[in-house]
Amino acid sequence: MSPIVRLSSVSFSYPGSKRKILDDCSFSIEKGEIVSILGPNGSGKSTLLNCACNLLTPQSGLVYLNDIPISSMTIQNVAKVIGYVQQYQESAFAYSVFDYVLMGRANRIEMFRKPDSNDFRIVENVLEKMRITHLSDRPITEISGGERQQAAIARAIAQEPQVIFFDEPTAHLDFGNQISTLKLIASLKNEGYAIVMTTHNPDHSILLGGKTVILNKEGHLEIYDASQIAKAELLSNIYNTDLLVPFVKEAERFVCIPKSL
Amino acid sequence: MKEKRFKGTIAILLVALFIVVIIASCCGHYHLDPLTCLKLLIIKPFVKTGDWSELDESVIYGLRLPRIIGAIIVGTCLSLSGASYQSVFQNPLVSPDILGVSSGACVGAALAILLHLPKTFIMIFAFMFGVLTVVLTVTIPKVLKSESNIMLVLSGIVVGGLTGSAMGIIKYIADPRDELPQITYWMMGSLDGLSYSTILFSLVPVCICVFVLMRMSWWIDVISMGEKDAQTLGANVKRIRLITIACSTLLTATSVCMAGTIGWIGLVIPHFARMFVGTSNTKIVPTAALLGAIFLLGVDTIARTVARTEVPLGIITGLIGAPFYAWLLYHQRTRLK
Numbered sequence A: 001m002s003p004i005v006r007l008s009s010v011s012f013s014y015p016g017s018k019r020k021i022l023d024d025c026s027f028s029i030e031k032g033e034i035v036s037i038l039g040p041n042g043s044g045k046s047t048l049l050n051c052a053c054n055l056l057t058p059q060s061g062l063v064y065l066n067d068i069p070i071s072s073m074t075i076q077n078v079a080k081v082i083g084y085v086q087q088y089q090e091s092a093f094a095y096s097v098f099d100y101v102l103m104g105r106a107n108r109i110e111m112f113r114k115p116d117s118n119d120f121r122i123v124e125n126v127l128e129k130m131r132i133t134h135l136s137d138r139p140i141t142e143i144s145g146g147e148r149q150q151a152a153i154a155r156a157i158a159q160e161p162q163v164i165f166f167d168e169p170t171a172h173l174d175f176g177n178q179i180s181t182l183k184l185i186a187s188l189k190n191e192g193y194a195i196v197m198t199t200h201n202p203d204h205s206i207l208l209g210g211k212t213v214i215l216n217k218e219g220h221l222e223i224y225d226a227s228q229i230a231k232a233e234l235l236s237n238i239y240n241t242d243l244l245v246p247f248v249k250e251a252e253r254f255v256c257i258p259k260s261l
Numbered sequence B: 001m002k003e004k005r006f007k008g009t010i011a012i013l014l015v016a017l018f019i020v021v022i023i024a025s026c027c028g029h030y031h032l033d034p035l036t037c038l039k040l041l042i043i044k045p046f047v048k049t050g051d052w053s054e055l056d057e058s059v060i061y062g063l064r065l066p067r068i069i070g071a072i073i074v075g076t077c078l079s080l081s082g083a084s085y086q087s088v089f090q091n092p093l094v095s096p097d098i099l100g101v102s103s104g105a106c107v108g109a110a111l112a113i114l115l116h117l118p119k120t121f122i123m124i125f126a127f128m129f130g131v132l133t134v135v136l137t138v139t140i141p142k143v144l145k146s147e148s149n150i151m152l153v154l155s156g157i158v159v160g161g162l163t164g165s166a167m168g169i170i171k172y173i174a175d176p177r178d179e180l181p182q183i184t185y186w187m188m189g190s191l192d193g194l195s196y197s198t199i200l201f202s203l204v205p206v207c208i209c210v211f212v213l214m215r216m217s218w219w220i221d222v223i224s225m226g227e228k229d230a231q232t233l234g235a236n237v238k239r240i241r242l243i244t245i246a247c248s249t250l251l252t253a254t255s256v257c258m259a260g261t262i263g264w265i266g267l268v269i270p271h272f273a274r275m276f277v278g279t280s281n282t283k284i285v286p287t288a289a290l291l292g293a294i295f296l297l298g299v300d301t302i303a304r305t306v307a308r309t310e311v312p313l314g315i316i317t318g319l320i321g322a323p324f325y326a327w328l329l330y331h332q333r334t335r336l337k
Helices: A044-053 A074-083 A099-109 A117-129 A145-160 A175-190 A202-209 A232-239 B003-024 B034-042 B054-088 B100-113 B119-143 B150-171 B179-185 B194-221 B226-232 B237-259 B264-279 B283-304 B313-336
Strands: A005-013 A024-027 A034-038 A060-067 A082-085 A165-169 A193-199 A211-217 A220-225
Touching: A005 A044, A024 A044, A024 A060, A024 A211, A024 A220, A034 A044, A034 A175, A034 A202, A044 A193, A044 A202, A044 A211, A074 A082, A074 B226, A082 A145, A082 B226, A099 A117, A099 A145, A099 B194, A099 B226, A117 A145, A145 A165, A145 A175, A145 A232, A175 A193, A175 B034, A193 B119, A220 A232, B003 B034, B003 B054, B003 B119, B003 B179, B003 B264, B003 B283, B034 B054, B054 B194, B054 B237, B054 B264, B054 B283, B100 B119, B100 B179, B100 B237, B119 B150, B119 B237, B150 B179, B194 B237, B194 B283, B226 B237, B264 B283, B283 B313
Parallel strands: A034 A193, A034 A211, A082 A165, A165 A193
Antiparallel strands: A005 A024, A005 A060, A211 A220
8 A cells, every 4th residue: 555645855945044954854654654743843843744745845855645746736636635734823814613614625625616515514524523513603713722723623624634734733732632632633543544743742752652753953854663762862862851751650651751950 | 594694684785785776866966756766767677658757867867877886886896805805815904995906006097097098998007007006015015024914004005105106196297187187086086977888898897806706705715714724725825816816906996997096995894794794705705795885875875965065985984984994903903913
């Protein structure tokens, strides 16, 4: 089976800057696989996602979706493969949650056309599945951060993609909402979606399992099994700070904690 | 349920428009009773004579009807282009006049008058200069690398200043015997003296643009989420933006050709429409079109009846629009920081 997304020797730097954000990066994601991307601030985690979904064009290297070069695909066809939950940006207009999630259908609707009853039904089902039907008529600008994250995920599901990208899905969320978001991501993986997510918390990679991609400041990436990254030395190196990775019996897993301040 | 409410709103607005049309055809220095107006408007096209006088007929068909149709078209144009600009630029504070498109189109049209070009060219010039100003207004914040809502508004002021000077130059070199009065009179913003031929001529671009915007309305919603978001959802942002801005600018240019620059409608009406039917452009487009038509027809009827001489339209739209903009800024203040 061919991978859903495959990056082959991708290099990228922003125009006018000599620094290579990504340098010769290759990795692939298959169905039902979960990949978390770790790296210090400014290491290009979001850039990696943006290159993988054609928001940015790499200077060299190619990105393939189901073995088709992404640069030869239409915007709509890319959106049929990849759903992208970006970091929330304040919307200028107070669309209702229903209308917001409905926009996820844009990848199946022709230009000059509007969503039909089939799209409405799909959105209703997604809202129900996410248990946010009660938010349907609420303006997206007035719901809580956790609810907004749920709406954004619902919108990505409404796209019916093969893989969902998450850019720091736990940022700006309280502790409880962080964990419920991770739970949701794990359940999406079990439904067969491939997941790629960036995170600042190595614990989240350990919790979710799957593959972990570590991106360093030089733009090089290394791929590990999530169980392999539970090493104090490795993680301390990434973040340039003393970390401990003890095994906690009660949780039956390794956890990543700072040694001291 | 929501759909029913929307259809109800549209039905109410259609009835309201009909009532305002009747009122507008009755009112004026020569008063007509509503029944005669109704008969004249509805039965007259099918029969030769009726129980109305020839004077009644010529007042309705010669004076008031072109003006009524003109007000409806211009009101629709301005409010639709306002709603579309706001969505495309993700900025609820902009409108054709604030972006400088109206005054840009004005310069184009005045230039065409100055060069004694035929009517078609007045329209083409207005459109081209409208496009030029909108491109200029959008480019300034990009060059300055500041993409806040306020920056776009300020950029509109800068471009507005330029077009104001350009207008001054045109007036300065215009022949004070014939060209200058023609330009000045038409710039004041009036629906007076519209001919059926002008109306018919304007209907072509208006119908095309309204149709396209109606069909594009949902996609305008999608691109109003921002470029990055919209593209990952599957929207061809560049193409949708181009089509929408072209249509909005053509609508603005048409309204400028018909009635000069009339401020505030493009800003205020889309917000009224949002209050009634929510944020989605699928509902805003028809609602704003109807509301704009009703509003401008109402304002124009007041303008020509309230005083002995005609009050310029801008005075009344400004009296209503300016306080509304202040109120809007008050509500947006947290988001503008």
